[in-house]
């Protein structure tokens with residue numbers, strides 16, 4: 001949908017981490033009113049509607065994804081089913097009822113437990129600043145298929161993790177540099193590089209606010225069931241330790257991270 005310059009300028013003032021959501025909402029509401037161009041009036045009307053029903057919008061959790069499901073070609077893994085399973089779990093845990101018991105005064109969006117999934121290490125949905133950030137991962141594995149030395153893999157790897165030895169036509173991956181984006185796998189025409197472990201990296205304990213902090217990453221790649229188990233453990237920790245509705249990331253200490261990591265290693 002097209003936006004007038006005034007409307008574009010207004011949406012750019014919305015904080016970047018909720019801008020996508022707000023833009024979608026405004027377009028949906030303008031579309032429902034039969035419009036093909038979003039004007040500044042549409043932005044203001046949407047904002048007024050949003051503020052008037054803010055209380056009813058609070059769910060106790062927020063879960064979002066990157067643009068992977070809308071057809072991004074960079075997806076290292078398709079995480080749609082995992083997102084559905086996590087949302088089912090979050091609903092079942094009834095975090096809104098939990099927050100109502102613990103928070104004195106009104107519950108605001110900033111109280112909500114936040115989970116995001118990015119389908120590749122480009123991390124467009126900002127997993128580093130969420131309570132739980134999940135990143136799709138696909139590890140390259142080398143096969144016995146002959147390498148043609150085309151260097152397509154070298155060109156596509158943004159981490160300079162691949163070297164080709166022209167003396168014996170072999171390919172080497174430096175797994176300390178590799179971010180498991182899987183792009184070299186698609187680029188390799190000979191099957192010399194193939195998909196190895198596929199799954200999800202999990203980052204824990206990120207947040208913005210007055211004391212921002214980046215999430216820390218659990219070692220390893222996890223399958224869907226394992227990610228679900230980690231999310232469950234984090235919610236159990238949150239419900240036990242957030243006595244006044246503090247954010248998970250605020251109360252989850254370095255020692256808690258080590259305990260979680262050793263339990264899920």
Ligand code: SF4
Nearest residue numbers: 066067072120123124
């Ligand atoms: S995180 Fe990766 S898959 Fe998701 S939108 Fe960004 S580039 Fe695409």
Ligand code: SF4
Nearest residue numbers: 157178179181182184
């Ligand atoms: S998976 Fe991505 S980061 Fe790793 S070697 Fe291949 S292209 Fe490079």
Ligand code: SF4
Nearest residue numbers: 147148150151153188
């Ligand atoms: S893309 Fe495949 S064939 Fe080409 S250099 Fe890399 S490993 Fe060899």
